[in-house]
Amino acid sequence: MGAWVSAECSCHSVIQNSTFKATEANPPVQLRVRKRRESRGSETDVASYSITIDTIGKSHLFPHTANDRGRTSHLHTAGAIRQRLPAKNVYYYRCPDHRRNYVMSFAFCFDREDDIYQFAYCYPYTYSRLQHYLASLERRNLDYLQREQLGLSVLDGVYEEPKWMVLNAIASFCPKEHNSGPKHNLDSCTSQQPIPAPVRSAFNGAEGPGLAQKGREQRGDVVQNSGKNGRFGARRLVLYLVSQRRRSRTHAHLDERLSVSPIGTGKLSSPIPKSRDQRAKIMYAFVRFLEDDMCYALPVSDVKDFQPVHKRDFDDQKVYVVLRGAGQPAKAHILALAESIEEFEHSIMQKKMKIPKMSNRNTVENHFGEERMPLRHKKVQSQEQQRASSNSSKSLAAVVARLERNAVNSCTEGEELDRLTTEEEEEQDEAVVPRVLYEELVHSYRQQEEEMRRLQQELERTRRQLLQQAKKLKEYGSLLTEVKELRDFNRRLQDVLLMRLGSEPMHDNGTQTIKAEVVEPISEPQEVCQEEANTSSTHSPSPRTVYTFNDGKVHLGGGIWVEEEKWHQLQRTQGDSKFTKNLAVMIWGTETLKNRSVTGVATKKKKDALPKPPLSPSKLKIVRECLYDRVSQETADSAEITQRLSKVNKYICEKIMDINKSIKNEERRESKLLIQQTVKMENFPYDGL
DNA sequence: GAAGGCTCAGCCTTATACTC
DNA sequence: GAGTATAAGGCTGAGCCTTC
Structure with missing residues (x-):
């Protein structure tokens, strides 16, 4: 079919206000109707349609509406007969054809195409809940409220006992946009709002003994006008209380019982029969004049157009015209009614009657010389101010906390009815929160708390991981620094090694150098390492030498200086062994060497031998470097160089043993010489003889 | 000055113990 | 098992002295 449906929605649609109301111009929620290819038996003319509400998110649903099967059961239709759509025919699911958005779909058969069907997605308000609320209203003992049995409805052979309130007529006074259900109707009826209060007074007075003629005249107009604006009249409200299955019968029964026509078109029977004796007893009214806030107890006859029926038959918000002093009319509020002035005094002394503060002007004395600030008035005022200031910023946690507190209080009281009573009383001061909404809020709050705990744990875990990563990064940085140092050290070693390998003698311009004296001249010039410049002034500058000559001494490195002459002689020695041994004697001397070993290891040939102190590794290194210089000048074979250098320790060890x-041997020779001299001395006398 | 003998530093071998 | 350090002993040859 593919056409838009004029889906008129009631004001208590779950989709707030008019969002559910589809229009062809700009449908916020699209109702797409598709004719199904089916028929109901022989009624082929009856069209069956599949109605789909596109992109209806979960936020549009009642908290408990979408069950685990994804269905909703609170769709209603109001055509000729108002009925509830079966849950089995309503589906709520993610539709692949709508980009996996949520879609509500249900099948419906339009019996008559010329009729207007209204679909409402209603919030459920159960009969039991309504009964509880009515009971709580009864306990408030409102003078303008009376509840009585109106009639019995037939439900499958079982007679119910619906009760009806005369306030149902006033329910229609509420504007359409505020009429969100039976409970709201009752709230509106029983409140002190500008519209219900005078209407209520007029209504009570119209059929009751205290109704003024003017009020009687106004009643019909008000009711009639409100009935036009209101969506549900009295009869509609009745429908909430009785069975729908016997609507016509029950309705007729109610009409008969009420003896009324539809609201605004006929007269109402007296819903609140009042005793004239009770009205007759009301003799005095305790009033406060607005002009000076003075309180007086005056006869009710001084109040213009005021004939109270009982002690609470007045509107404390209404401004009455009261004759004051010498018959001058003045505006005043009625604070209380009593049979006598003594009763006023007694009530004030017993603090049963509180005098509300009328204005913010300076303190004034009332008739009794007392000034009282009613607690309730103060509470309401402060709450209103607080509500106005913080309503917009009220957090979910605060709301839930309040709801939880209310729940705890209600649970401690035990009885469900008491809980409802308490709730209803509190509802006068605070916003009413449905229980399902409360449960949803609590559930959402719990979920958020759980989510917050989970996030906090995750945050803590992430923080620990970051600390570990930081620690590893620090270790990595230290390792990186160490690697860099090792790499630099290795590079230096390589440079030194390359320098050693590349240091060849040396002169190529005829200038005689030290090494040229001891080694054979090399035909080709070679690069020399200029790591250490020759600062000696006694020799011609030789960029190829690696030793420093200064003041007759030669610096071998590591702070070791040797005599230049001895160094020259050393260069003339042949063989690695002699070179090494002589160099060792030059560095350490024979006196040191005879008491040392190369590595400090004691000899194994003698079990009780004590280890001799080792030679200095740095000086050993110098010896090796000198030998390396010498060998590297003779051969470039690294293997040979290594092999020859490996004998340094051995050479030095041999030198020590030779020493x-x-x-x-010297000792032996000396001893031998001594023996010989002794022998000569012994033989001398004989020779001389 | 030449030859021969002696001395001893240097070198080599061997043995032992230990480490890798 | 290979390599190393240490010690001891033997061999060699240069150097010195003596002798011729």
Whole structure:
């Protein structure tokens, strides 16, 4: 079919206000109707349509509406007969054809194409809940409220006992946009709002003994006008209380019982029978004049157009015209009614009657010399101010906390009815929150708390991971620094090695150098390392030498200086062994060497031998470097160089043993010489003889 | 000055113990 | 098992002295 449906919505549609109301121009929620290819038996003319509401998100649903099966059961249709759509025919699901948006779909058969069908997505308000609320209203003992049994409805052979309130007529006074259900109607009826209060007074007075003629005249107009604006009249409200299955019968019964026509078209029977004796007893009114806030107890006859029926038959918000002093009329509020002045005094002394503060002007004394600030008035005032200031910024947590507090209070009271009573009383001061909404808010709050805990745990875990990463990064930085140092050290070593390998003698311009004296001249010039410049002034500058000559000494490196002459002699020695041994004697001397070993390891040949102190590794290094310089000048074979250098320790060890051997031989020679001299001395006398 | 003998530093071998 | 450090002993040759 593919046409838009004029889906008129009631004001208590779940989709707030008019969002559910589809129009052809700009449908906020699209109702797409598609004719189904089916028929109901022989009634082929009856069209069956599949109605789909596009992009209706979960936020549009009642909290408990969408169950686990994704269905909703609170769709209603109001055509000729108002009925509830079966849950099995209503579907709520994600539709792939609508980009996986939520879609509500239900099938419906339009019996008559010329009729107007209204679909309403209503918030459920159960009969039991309504009964509880009515009970709580009864306990408030409102003078303008009376509840009585109106009639019985037939429901499958079982007679219900619906009760009806005369306030149903006033329910229609509320504007359409505020009429969101039976409970709201009742709230509106029983409140002190500008519209219900005078109407209520007029209504009570119209059929009751205290109704003024003017009020009687106004009643019909007000009711009639309100009935035009209101969506649900009295009869519609009745429909909430009785069974729908016997609507016509029950309705007729109610009409008969009420003896009324539809609201605004006929007269109402007296819903609140009042005793004239009760009215007759009201003799005095305690009033406060607006002009000076003075309070007086005056006869009710001084109040213009005021004939109270009972002690609370007045509107404390209404401004009455009261004859004051010498018959001068003045505007005043009625604070209380009593049979006598003594009763006023007694009530004030017993603090049963509170005198509200009328204005913010300076303190004034009332007739009794007392000034009282009614607690309730003060509470309401402060709450209104607080509500006005913080209503917009009220957080979800605060709302939930309040709801939880109310729930706890209600649970401690035990009885459900008491809880409802308490709730209804509180509802006068605070916004009413449905229980389903409360439960949803609590559930949402719990979920958010859980989510917050989870996020906090995740945050803590992430923080620990960051700390570990930072620690690893720090370790990595130190390792990186160490690697860099090692790399630099290795590079330096490589440079030194390359320098050693590339340091060749040296002169190519005829200038004699030190090494040229001891080694054979090399035909080709080679690069020399200029790592250490020759600062000696006694020799011709040789950029190829690696040793520093200064003041007759040669610096071998590591702070080791040797005599230049001895160094020259050393260069003339042949063989690695002699070179190494002589260099060792030059560096350490024989006196040091005879008491040392190369590595400090004790000899194994003698079990009780004590280890001799080792030679300095740095000086050993110098010896090796000198030998390396020498060998590298003779050969470029690294293997040979390595092999020859590996004998440095051995050479030095041999030198040490040779020294010791020499010493021993010397001792032996001395001893032998001594023996020989002794022998000569012993033989001398014989020779002389 | 030449030849021979002696001395001893240097070198090599061997043995031992230890480490890798 | 290979390599190393240490010690001891033997071999060699240069150097010195003596002798011729």
